[in-house]
Amino acid sequence: MEPIIRVENLTHTYSEGTPFQRNAVEGMNLTVMPGEFLGIIGHTGSGKSTLIQHLNGLLRPTSGHVYLKGQDIWAKPREIRRVRFQVGLVFQYPEYQLFEETVYKDIAFGPGNMGLSTEEIDRRVRSAAAFVGLEEDQLERSPFELSGGQKRRVAIAGVIAMEPEVLILDEPTAGLDPRGREKILGQIRAYHKARGTTVILVSHSMEEIARNVDRIAVLHHAHNFMEGTPAQVFARARELEEIGLDIPQVTKVALALHQRGVAVDPSVYTVEALRRQLLALKGGDGGC
Secondary structure (H helix, E strand, O other), rough: OHHHHHEEEEEEEOOOOOOEEEEEEEEEEEEOOOOOOEEEEEEOOOOOHHHHHHHOOOOOOOOEEEEEOOOEEEOOOOHHHHHHHHHHEOOHHHHHHOOOHHHHHHHHHHHHHHHOOOOHHHHHHHHHHHHHOHHHHOOOOHHHHHHHHHHHHHHHHHHHHOOEEEEEEEEEOOOOOHHHHHHHHHHHHHHHHHHOOEEEEEEOHHHHHHHHEEEEEEEEEEEEEEEOOOOHHHOOOHHHHOOOOOOOHHHHHHHHHOOOOOOOOOOOOOOHHHHHHHHHHHOOOOOO
């Protein structure tokens, strides 16, 4: 199977030719497969936001290439707008970009720019609103009357309504309380499962990434430091800690148990998985 997105030797330099010149990403390579749920994690300044803004053509590489379904997205610069319909990007704190007088109009803004019929726009608006848990009667309300979490869902619905082949979410739970965070993530998981859309989740939270994605890319100092399944990445927990990234609390517990001679997998990253291992050991003699 061919990647839906392929990043090849990507470098982006800010303030080139000035004393403030710096590479936000440097020689980066990454592939994203169709239907994959990919997590991207790293500290502030690691290159996460710069990378994802290249994936839909908001930024142009200083060098290197970004391919969408095998085609260089900058091969025809005048058609870059089409790429942005195929690769939808939800920015951090997207509710600050709401501006229409009703929720319906805000969600319809993207599809309206695609030249779709009124009927198709209506279908997409109502479908996207349902996916993010907005009620029909909320569509005619002002988005500014809604709670923070509801505004966030309106903004996400506005991108979903364009029905992109790739949905990228930059810190979609930032600033929300635990209940609001889990509600947003649950809706994103349900959307991914129902649509089979490729989803890229950017987060600074290892706990959030661990519970949701199929594969993780860890960025560090403008490079792709490591990638793999959650189990593969958390098996290298010590390396993650060495670059200043936290690991899930349950992985810390499993690692501590393992170091004390308990026969558990130190890369375990969910409470349920650790519970199963401990119950299995209780039934045998595996060091418990």
